[in-house]
Amino acid sequence: MAFTTLTFIIFMAVVFTLYYIIPGDRQWKLLLVASWIFYAWASPIYLLFLLFIVTVTYLAAISIRKNYAVLEKAIKSGGV
Numbered sequence: 001m002a003f004t005t006l007t008f009i010i011f012m013a014v015v016f017t018l019y020y021i022i023p024g025d026r027q028w029k030l031l032l033v034a035s036w037i038f039y040a041w042a043s044p045i046y047l048l049f050l051l052f053i054v055t056v057t058y059l060a061a062i063s064i065r066k067n068y069a070v071l072e073k074a075i076k077s078g079g080v
Helices: 006-021 024-042 044-066 068-077
Strands: none
Touching: 006 024, 024 044, 044 068
16 A cells, blocks of 8 residues: 555545544554554565564563663663
8 A cells, every 4th residue: 555545545534533533542552453454455474574573562561661670770770
């Protein structure tokens, strides 16, 4: 789906409309699914890459959150 096609313009119009209609706590989910659709439209391999990146980022965030106290202590002591 190229940015200059009618399909993309309709897609973005639908996403923008839904974004402002749904409650704020669900807007990020809409954008996540919309990005998956956009990447899958180009090529399914891009969707696999995107899902891999999302998973790695999510797991890294969990790890950082678990080890935040250790990281904070190391930063304050100049150990990093």
